[in-house]
Amino acid sequence: MKSNIRNFCIVAHIDHGKSTLADRMLEITKTLEKSDKGQVLDKLDLEQERGITIKLTPARMHWKGYEFNLIDTPGHVDFQYEVSRSLSSVEGTILLVDATQGIQAQTLSTLYMAIDYGLEIIPVLNKIDLPAAQPERVAEDIENLVGIDKEQIISVSAKTGENVDKVLDTIIDKIESAESFYEQNKSKFFLPSSSEQLKNTTGVSRALIFDSVYDKYKGVVAYVKVLDGEFTKKDTINLLYSENQVVPSQIGYFAPDYIPTDSIKEGQIGYIVTGQKSVREAKIGDTMLSFNKTGSENIKAQNIDPKSYKDLRNFAIPGFKRMKPFVYSGVYPMQASDYDKLKDAFEKLVLNDSAIEYDNETSSALGHGFRAGFLGTLHMDITRQRLEKEYDIQTVFTIPNAQYLVKLKNLSHDIIKQGTNITKLINTNLYKHIIEEDVQLTLGDIPMEIKESLKPWIVVSSGGQMPNPGDIDIILEPYSSIEVVGPQEYGGEVMQLCNEHRGIMQGMESIDENRILRRYKIPLAEIIVDFYDKLKSNTQGYATMNYEFLGYEQSDLVRLDVLVNHEPVEAFSMVVHKDKAYSLGKSIVEKLKDLIPKHMFPIPLQASIGNKVIARENIPALKKDVLAKCYGGDVTRKRKLLEKQKEGKKKMKQMGKVSVPNDIFLKMISR
Structure with a gap:
């Protein structure tokens, strides 16, 4: 029965026990027998080895006559988009908090996201069996932040299974059925432009792809939540944003392995084997659409062409966006x-x-x-x-970089003449940070006035790609919003670190008597190399951080080049703020002086901005002791030998090449 379906996910900070709790649920509901291999839902070898969830994993269970569909989500901020798609596929979420550590930065960010989706929040305290657990204090924190009476918070030990059955019973009582939630929030699952008649079209089936994986035997497998209708193996399915059409070779659900079935129905979570060859052809966030004969007639009655993806996109589930690397x-x-x-x-x-x-x-x-x-x-x-x-x-x-938007004065630049800059702007969706109009552009459909406004702009994703300073008009830099949760006694260290990385404080609030949440606006480039390591080091490992992309802003940036023996090494080039260029350039050449081995000739190391050298160090030459054979004698003979050696070094310097070992690039990743 559809009314007996409960869909939920588990959200928490890294290492708070999400996957362990999911395993206990699978065992208690008799979905799986007890496993000795660690977290069952962490299937990748790296997940088992590092003890973190990298990919979300669904599983279906049955408990007291109800069908439970669980999604175990990653906790790290890098996989936040997967978490957002998971939240849009469920009606409730278990907010899992470690009773020894309390609420962390990533817990908060995911919690706010779940509240925005209108999901039922079930707070659960984990690891109560540990001696360091402080369930009373952490329960008060949750009560203050979420507004839920602390008496309603369930205390469990995911490791031993204590009270996990109470969590399962609470899911039945508190989380709405998939059918009821959809009816009450129907407008959220249609585009604003969709008519009321469209929302009630019979014969049309829709599903949201919340993840897709490649299986070497099956091809691309789409993980879906069915919102309307039913999907069977006989259906022809349209992928609205990928503009693909597929006929499934298999349909089924997760237990947690693939279990084939005849169909998946409204409210259920399952998988559809598309037969495609790449996950790019079944994008996360895309909408699957199929319609029977009645549905086709209803679509045509609303002047929608069933063969036009532009028209069919009226049925799209909101929230699709391309996953963008940072x-x-x-x-x-x-x-x-x-x-x-x-x-x-x-x-x-x-x-x-x-x-x-x-x-x-x-x-x-x-x-x-x-x-x-x-x-x-x-x-x-x-x-x-x-x-x-x-x-x-x-x-x-090489050293990681963010992506920058650069407006050029010189329109005769090769990349502009070839038009590849506009192609990249469209493919990466970065054009939205340049033009003011809220339009969705495709390569085959760019209005001439927009094309002209995009023409001088290029995308730069490494220091070596940055043009000469004289050719640059404007540089736009990506900014992020970060939340840092840490003990009050380390407030000075956190503020100093953020200020050193060009952070601007946006506000702060108290979580409890000891911990403070601080919000900063900070350039993305400042936090992607060593910011997190420094934060952990400066706060004795107690502080946690979460960040999200904000947008692009104009900034005073320069390209910093490193020259080894007067030759620029592109792998060391980076984009830095003008105010930090000198100190960073100086530290790089000092570090390289210790890392690059000596050669038979002296090696100059220089950091430069354009033609201006801002820092220099020298690696002295390896020298043979040519005076070793001189036991006394005239001093002029010694001078002659030293002059001869000096001339040889000079000649060697002109002809010789510096060998930079590969491991130096690994060591330079940490500033």
Whole structure:
């Protein structure tokens, strides 16, 4: 029965026990037997190894005559979009808080998102079996923040299973049925332009894709929540934003493995095997639409062409957006001969992770490689580990950068003459930060006046791509909003760190008598390299951070180049604020002086902005003791030998090349 369906997800900070609680639920409901291999829903080897959830995982359970559909979500901010799509697929959420640590920054951000979606919040305290647990204090924090009576908070131990059955009973009592929630909030699941008649069209089935994965045997598998109607294997399904049409080869639900079934119905969560070859063809947030004969007639009656995706998009479920990488890094094979192997590995990774972007790039120091985009530094680190463990490729990742928008004075620049800059602006959706009109552009449909306004703009995702200062008119920099939760005694350290990274305080509030929530507006580039590590170090590991992208603002930025033996090394180039260029340039050449091994000739290291050198260090030459064979004798003989050596070093410096070991680029990632 549809009224017996309860859909919910578990949201919490990293390491608060989401996956462990999900495992106990699966065991108590007899969905799975007790497992010895760790978290059942964390299927990737890296998830088991690192103890974190990287990909969301659904599972269906049955409890006291009710069908439960659970989505176990990632806790890290890098995967926030997956969490938002999961929240839009359920009617309630379990807010899980560690009784030893209390509410953290990412807990708050996800909680606010769940409240915006109108979901029922069930607060649960975990790890009450630990000696360090403080359930009373943490319960008061939850009461103050969420407004729920602390007497209603359920205290559990996900590890031992204590009180987990009470959580299952509360889900039945508190969370609305999928059918009832949809009827009460129907307007949220249709575009504002949709008519009332459209919202009540019979014969039309709609489903939201909240995740998609690539299976080497099945192809792309779309994880869906059915909002209207029913989907069967015989249906022809339209993907509205991908503009694809598929006939499913299999339909089913998760238990938590794939269980084939004849159909999935309104209110249920399941999967549809699309047969597509890449997850880019079944995008997260897209709408699946099918209609029977009656539905087709009803659509035509409303002057909607069933073969036109532009018309069919009237049925789209709101909230779709492209997953946009925020962090860009050069990725090069440690061994040049592994380039083709790395290319194949990226092609396979993208099949399963639509958030990764990559393009060819060549560096004079590192050879052939790729410029790759990631959701954040954790996502980047996970990709590096997957390349190493799954594909056996040792790689070098250059210093991460954000993406900048640059307006050029010189319209004869090659990228502008070729028109590839506009292509990139449209493909990345960055044009929305340049033009004021709220329009959705596609490559085949750009009005001439908008094309002219976009013409001088280019996208820059590495220091080496930044044009000469004389060609630049304006640089727009991405900004983010961050929330830092930490003990009051470390307030000075947090404020100093944020100020050093060009942060602007937006406000602060007290969570409890000891912890403060601080909000800052800060450039994205300032937090993607080492900000989180410094925050943890400065606060003895107690502070936590959450961030979200705000938009682009004009900033006084420059390209900082590093020259080794008067030759610029593109992999070290970066975009920095003008006020920080000198101190950063000085620290880089000082660090390189210790890292680059000595050669047979002296090596000058320089940091420069344009043609102006702002910092310099010298690596002295390795010298043979040419005076060792001189036991006394005339001093002129010694001088002659030293002069001869000096001339040889000068000649060697003109002809010699500096070898920069690959591991230096890894060491330089940490500023």
